[in-house]
Amino acid sequence: MAVTILAVAMGAVIKVASENARNAAYLRDRTHAHWVASNVMARYRAGMEEPARGTRRGAVIMAEQEWYWQVEIQPRDLDVAGYTLGAVPRIQVTVRDEDDPDVPYLASLTGFLNP
Secondary structure, three states, X not given: OHHHHHHHHHHHHHXXXXXXXXXXXXXXXXXXXXXXXXXXXXXXXXXXXXXXXXXXXXXXXXXXXXXXXXEEEEEEEEEEOOEEEEEEEEEXXXXXXXXOOOOOOOEEEEEEOOO
C-alpha cells in the first residue's frame, strides 16, 4: 500500500517538475524575443535604419540562438486632442525562433516613429 502511494506521489512530482521546466524555457524564449524586438525598434528610433514603408525581415543571434524578426512600417494619421498630426510611421516588430511566417511569433512590439 505504501509503495502504491509513493509511486502515485512521485508521478505527480515528476509531472509538475517537467511542466515547470517547460514553462521556464518558454518564458526565457519570450524574454529573449522581446529583447530582440526592443533592439530592432531602438535601431529605427535612433535613425540607424531607414523607416521605409513596407515589410523587412532579418535575423540576429542573441543568447546563442538565432532569432528571426519582421518589421512592418505603415503611415498612420494620428488625431491627438482634436489635432491631426498627419502621416506618422507606425512600426510593428514581430520575432520568431524559426524562419517560417506560419510559426506563431514569440514577441510583438508596436510603436511610432518621429515623422
